[in-house]
Amino acid sequence: MSDATIEVRNLRKRFGRTLAVDGLSFTVEPGTVTGFVGPNGAGKSTTLRTVLGLDAPDEGEALIGGRPYAALRTPLLEVGALLDAAALHPSRRGRDHLRWMAHSHGLPAHRVDAVLEQVGMETAARRRAGGYSLGMRQRLGIAAALLGDPPVLLLDEPANGLDPEGIQWIRGLLRHLAAEGRAILVSSHLMSELEDTADHLVVIGRGRLIADTTVADLLAAASGDRVRLRTDSRAQAMELLAREGATVAVVDRDTLTVTGLPAQRIVELLTSAGVPFAEVGAHRAGLEEAYMELTRDAAEFTATTDADEVTP
Numbered sequence: 030m031s032d033a034t035i036e037v038r039n040l041r042k043r044f045g046r047t048l049a050v051d052g053l054s055f056t057v058e059p060g061t062v063t064g065f066v067g068p069n070g071a072g073k074s075t076t077l078r079t080v081l082g083l084d085a086p087d088e089g090e091a092l093i094g095g096r097p098y099a100a101l102r103t104p105l106l107e108v109g110a111l112l113d114a115a116a117l118h119p120s121r122r123g124r125d126h127l128r129w130m131a132h133s134h135g136l137p138a139h140r141v142d143a144v145l146e147q148v149g150m151e152t153a154a155r156r157r158a159g160g161y162s163l164g165m166r167q168r169l170g171i172a173a174a175l176l177g178d179p180p181v182l183l184l185d186e187p188a189n190g191l192d193p194e195g196i197q198w199i200r201g202l203l204r205h206l207a208a209e210g211r212a213i214l215v216s217s218h219l220m221s222e223l224e225d226t227a228d229h230l231v232v233i234g235r236g237r238l239i240a241d242t243t244v245a246d247l248l249a250a251a252s253g254d255r256v257r258l259r260t261d262s263r264a265q266a267m268e269l270l271a272r273e274g275a276t277v278a279v280v281d282r283d284t285l286t287v288t289g290l291p292a293q294r295i296v297e298l299l300t301s302a303g304v305p306f307a308e309v310g311a312h313r314a315g316l317e318e319a320y321m322e323l324t325r326d327a328a329e330f331t332a333t334t335d336a337d338e339v340t341p
């Protein structure tokens with residue numbers, strides 16, 4: 030799968046007064062799941078649409094296997110995409126929809142059964158699409174993307190509407206498809222959806238690149254040299270450790286993270302002061318926490334809470 034890359038170079042796209050994508054560059058390598066993350070309106074869909082030749086960029090370019098979408102000879106065999114899972118005629122059976130797609134692209138009919146099996150829709154696809162749940166439409170959309178067995182996949186929010194079991198399923202599928210050497214770009218506005226899935230992350234906000242990093246590097250940076258501490262006497266522990274110069278943050282009811290003191294010193298201090306504690310160890314940040322750290326300084330990415338909204 031040597032042609033398995035997506036390259037976005039200096040991409041810029043404006044809609045009237047909205048600069049949807051503002052000089053964005055990144056590459057998706059073969060054999061990886063790259064998460065494409067950013068808050069609603071960040072420019073993810075516009076970028077994906079531009080890669081697929083559905084929006085024309087004002088500046089820059091987007092390439093699949095080194096060529097723009099318009100120059101691909103057999104697009105369905107070179108790139109698979111899930112953009113809008115709802116785009117299905119309600120009276121059409123899912124299987125017929127795929128058979129028509131296969132036929133119009135000169136693909137053998139057995140590919141339809143192969144991809145339906147891959148997404149667990151063998152039976153459901155014989156029913157009319159009008160009765161499908163959102164999760165079933167997502168699965169059928171993924172089946173359509175896989176029909177031409179393409180080396181490159183672009184999936185816009187594929188976990189949308191899936192139940193926890195469906196989310197687990199798609200994680201496994203994406204890992205499997207990447208292990209086959211494909212380049213996979215998967216967008217989400219929720220970092221947590223990419224946990225255990227993405228190897229690499231491209232984070233954007235307001236059309237601009239915020240981070241282009243491996244998940245491992247991002248988590249290591251977010252974990253820092255913090256120590257995680259569990260204690261029933263949270264207030265006492267916080268006061269004691271802060272007095273010793275540590276920075277202490279609350280994680281939940283009985284968990285704290287401590288920066289500025291080694292674990293051994295924390296144990297000594299708590300023990301000699303008689304403050305009970307259960308666990309002391311290196312803190313490992315999750316993806317959601319790493320994302321918050323990454324976007325903390327960018328005020329425009331801060332979610333408005335209900336409390337903010339009712340403040341006069």
Ligand SMILES: Nc1ncnc2c1ncn2[C@@H]1O[C@H](COP(=O)(O)OP(=O)(O)OP(=O)(O)O)[C@@H](O)[C@H]1O
Pocket residue numbers: 044045047048049067068069070071072073074075076218
């Ligand atoms: N066809 C269009 N006409 C006008 N404005 C548009 C159009 N498409 C996108 N936009 C605007 O461009 C910006 C980026 O939108 P886009 O849909 O690419 O973001 P997104 O990151 O995919 O968001 P979401 O997570 O909500 O899908 C938004 O401000 C949006 O309103």
